[in-house]
Each structure stands twice: as C-alpha cells, then as structure tokens.
Amino acid sequence: MDSRWATTELAWTTFPESGWEEVSGYDDSMSPIRTYQVCNVRQPNQNNWLRTDYVPRKGVLRVYVELKFSVRDCASIPNIPGSCKETFNLFYYESEGDVATDSSPLWKENPYVKVDTIAPDESFSLLEAGRINTKVRSFGPLSKAGFYLAFQDLGACMSLISVRVFFKKCSTTIANFAVFPETATGAEATSLVIAPGACVANAMEVSVPLKLYCNGDGEWMVPVGSCTCVAGYEPAGENTQCQACIPGTFKSKFGEGTCAPCPANSRTSSRGANICPCLNGFYRADSDPPDSSCTTIPLAPRNVISSVNETSLSLEWDEPMDTGGRGDLVYNVVCKKCLRDLSPCTRCDDNVDIAPRRLGMRQRKVVVRNLQAHTRYSFEVQAVNGVSGKNPSSPNYSTVNITTNQAAPSAVPTVHLMRSTADTLSLSWLPPEKPNGVILDYEIKYQERVKALTLPHVTLNV
Numbered sequence: 112m113d114s115r116w117a118t119t120e121l122a123w124t125t126f127p128e129s130g131w132e133e134v135s136g137y138d139d140s141m142s143p144i145r146t147y148q149v150c151n152v153r154q155p156n157q158n159n160w161l162r163t164d165y166v167p168r169k170g171v172l173r174v175y176v177e178l179k180f181s182v183r184d185c186a187s188i189p190n191i192p193g194s195c196k197e198t199f200n201l202f203y204y205e206s207e208g209d210v211a212t213d214s215s216p217l218w219k220e221n222p223y224v225k226v227d228t229i230a231p232d233e234s235f236s237l238l239e240a241g242r243i244n245t246k247v248r249s250f251g252p253l254s255k256a257g258f259y260l261a262f263q264d265l266g267a268c269m270s271l272i273s274v275r276v277f278f279k280k281c282s283t284t285i286a287n288f289a290v291f292p293e294t295a296t297g298a299e300a301t302s303l304v305i306a307p308g309a310c311v312a313n314a315m316e317v318s319v320p321l322k323l324y325c326n327g328d329g330e331w332m333v334p335v336g337s338c339t340c341v342a343g344y345e346p347a348g349e350n351t352q353c354q355a356c357i358p359g360t361f362k363s364k365f366g367e368g369t370c371a372p373c374p375a376n377s378r379t380s381s382r383g384a385n386i387c388p389c390l391n392g393f394y395r396a397d398s399d400p401p402d403s404s405c406t407t408i409p410l411a412p413r414n415v416i417s418s419v420n421e422t423s424l425s426l427e428w429d430e431p432m433d434t435g436g437r438g439d440l441v442y443n444v445v446c447k448k449c450l451r452d453l454s455p456c457t458r459c460d461d462n463v464d465i466a467p468r469r470l471g472m473r474q475r476k477v478v479v480r481n482l483q484a485h486t487r488y489s490f491e492v493q494a495v496n497g498v499s500g501k502n503p504s505s506p507n508y509s510t511v512n513i514t515t516n517q518a519a520p521s522a523v524p525t526v527h528l529m530r531s532t533a534d535t536l537s538l539s540w541l542p543p544e545k546p547n548g549v550i551l552d553y554e555i556k557y558q559e560r561v562k563a564l565t566l567p568h569v570t571l572n573v
Contacts, residue, residue: 112166112276117145123163124211126218130159130264131271138272150183150268155194157266160218165209165257166276172298173251173327176201176260177275178229181243183268187236197234200263201226201248205255223261226250243272252298281306281325285351287337288314291323300327310338313353313383315365342385345369355383363401376405376436396439396497406436409494411507412475417490421516424479428492428509437496441471443506445491446479456489482515483545521545523553 114121115138125131131147138144151157168174178201185195202223204216216222226248233242262271279296281304289308297304308321321336340346340353342365347354356362356370361384373379373387389395389405396406410431418425426444434440446459446469464480482488493508521543529537542550 112163112274115144115273115275121145121147121164123147123161124213125162126160126213130157131161131262134270136272144273146273147262147271148269149264151264152183152185152188152191152195152266152268155192155266157194157196157264158218159264161262161264161271162204162211163260163274165206165211165259167257168253168255171278171295172253173249173296173300173302174253174258174276174278175247175249176226177273177277178246178248179243179272179274180229180231180246181270181272182231182234184234184236185268188268194266195268196264196266198228198230199265199267199269200228202261202263203250204259204261205253206258207256209257211259220263224250249300279327279329281323281329281331284323284331285311286323286331286334288340288346288350288353289321289336289338291331294325296325296327296329302327303332308336311352313341313344313355314338315341317365339366341365343383358382358384361385361387361402371402374402374404376407394498394501396501398497404436406496406498408499408502409433409435409437409440409496409507411509412442412492412494413509415492415509415511417511417513419513419515422480422482422484424482424488424490424513424515425476426479426490426492426511427476429475431494431507434494435496435498437498439497441473441495442475443470443491443493443495444472444477444479445469445493445508447489447491448483449487449489449512451487459488484515484517487512487514520550 121133123133130151131149134146134148136144136146147161149159151159180199182197185191185197188195202220202225204211204223229246229248231242231244233244235242260274260276281291281294281296283293284291286308288311290311291306291308294304294306296302304325306323306325308323310316310321315338316336317339318336321338323331323335324333326332340362343362344353344355345362346352346367346369350367358380359378360370360372361379362368362370363385376393377387377389379387386401393405393407395401395403410433412428412431415426415428428442430440444465446463446465447456448459449456462481466478466480467474479490489510489512491508491510493506495506499506523540523543526538526540529539531537538555
C-alpha cells in the first residue's frame, strides 16, 4: 500500500469524527496528495484514532511501514495546556478478512498491537515551513490473511503526509549457474530464509543441495551447492547462463571451460556439439579422447629386404612414409605358402615359426624358421595403428616373394630288423617325412657290442 498514489479520497476510518481529518494537498513536485491532519491541542485527554483500509498479507511474514509526517512544536503554540504532544502511536490489527467496522475492533490498544511510539526528528513552528520526517518501522511475524494499520493521536498538532506499506525480499538471482526465485524475508529482522535453487538451462548439478539464504535486509548470502555447463555449452553472461558452442567448435566435457575449434581432420556444422565427427577417411580410436585429432591408417612399410638361408628367412623393412599421424604404429607379418601351379597362396601352418612374433611388433625385423625346402612363399609386411580397425579395407602392406633352398632331410623315423643270422642282419625303414629334395643314398653307422662278433656284410632294404 502507498497512499502517495491515491487519486481519490482515502476514506480511512476515524474515531471520533472530531479527530483526524482528510485533506488534499500537494507534494514537493506539485503532485496532488491525500493527507490526514489532527490538531486538537487545546483540549486535554485526546484519543484520536485513524485506521487504514485492509491490507492483504500475501504470504509475507514481516512488513515495513514508511511514515512521512510533520509535527508542530508545542512551544510555538500559545495558550495550550500541558497535555500537548509531539508524538503519536502506530498499531496494527490482524484479520482473516476485511471485517472492520466503525466500532469494531474497539478503539483501544487491545485488540490492536502496538508497534512503536513515533517521534519526529524535527518539528516546526508557525513561522517556519513544515519539516517532513520519515520513519520506518517493521512488525511481525504475521499469520493471518491481512491486517489494518492504526494511528493514535494523544494531543499533537501534526500532518500524516503519506503511508507506505512494503516488505523486503531477495530478488530473483543467479549464482553458480543456479537460479533462485524471489524470496520474501523472514519473520524477524535477523531471520535467514532458505531458497532452493535450480540449474539454469543446459547446466547440471555438480554439488547439492542447491540453496541460498535470504537475510532480513533482502540480501542473498551463503550460497550452497553449484551447477556447471554441460558438454557442448560454455559459460556466458558473467556466469549466469550456458550458451551453445557455435558451428565449428565443441566442448567435450561439462564444466566451466570454453568451446574450442574442432581438432584436425574433424568438423561439425551443428550448435552445442560435444564432439567433432571425423572427416571421411579419418578416425578416432576407442581409447582416443573426444578432443583428440582424427587420424588415418599408415601407408605400407618401405624397402622390405629378405635373406634366405636354406629353410630360414630374415626380413627387414623401413617405417612407412606416412604413419597416419599416430604414435602407436606396429607391424604384422603374414606368411603364405604358394604351390607351383596357379592355385592361390594359402596361409602357412602353425609349424612355421616367426620370431619375435607374428602380430603387433614394434621391431622392424623378423626371422622365419621351419619353412619347407624348394618351396615358394609370399610374405606380407603390414603396417597398422590404433585406427586400422576402423577402416573397412585391409591394412596397407608390402609383399616379398622367396623360394627356399636345399636342406638336409629330416631324420629316418624308425628302423626295423627284418631278419638276422649268425653273420648277417636285414634292416628296413621308411623314408624321412621331409626329404627336402631327392634322397641320393642312406648312410648306416653301427658299433659292435661284443668284440667276438663280426659282421662280414649288411643287406639294405630300401
């Protein structure tokens, strides 16, 4: 309520009729105002009441009243009894509705509740211009739907220029990316009212609970909990909002970091991106962070050199011209056995030994053993890295074709004694599993176990 903006008569209730009087006037800016005056100073035992209209509380627990008034100096009024006053009293009365009448509540301190005795800082005499005093008082806690204000004059010569009723509040605010609603102050001047918060758009809680305290002066204090911008959004508006990353930029993590340009070989045309997709032919490994550059597969190894030694082989090579932009380059060696006809080459069996290993080598040299003699082989030396598995095509490789040389046959598996006499033995055996060429002859070595035994000759069954 603010009587300064009244455009018609206030028509507040007075008791008795000879007490307070409503008067039209002008303020300092010559705007019309409605005031109440009383000046029954020549009659003793004054008890003049003025009651405002009903003021709805609207959930407020504590209200403030601003009074603007002027008071005549009793010493400047001649021929008055000693009962002249320079103060007046402020009361309030709570009610669940606008039920007051000319006679109810009774015009006395009970059932009204006294707020304070109001005294001026300055009074005026007849020869001086009116000196306006401003006083603010508060009362609470309020519990009913509304209230009336009442002013009691006990014998002053004064003018009540304006009455403004208001409450203090903490205005809607944003702190730590959380918005806190408008909150009225508490019932007492020292009260702290808790206001729950909610994250602003495109923000997430990082600590809870979200709350802020509103003190009795309408000021926020002691923030608890906070929010932060989600991925794809960066702080803006002095940390009061989260705005989307513009096309061509991204933010991969939540937090207060800012959007950054897309890494190399990636691009995004959307707003609020938390990752920049890779361009065609470029990839990120599963272990790569979202803010890493996109890379590609390596080219084939260079300068593969082979050296055949009978049924063994050594291979050496140089690093590819382009490793794909990664530092996790390794090599695979694939062995294929090729028949003499036009049939395709097939993978070597597990008997072929490749050292130090077949797959995932960082070394650029291997030794291959247990190859078959006089056999053609094809070896692929592949270069792979962390994104080779993302590429639908096979790894890039270099090929070397070799033919193994002559090699000693494998051992004769078993020798059988066919028959024997006093001076002869007849032996037989199977050919070696791996002749590694054409067997020209066999050599038999024996040793006498008894000195008296002599063997003039040996018959061989091949």
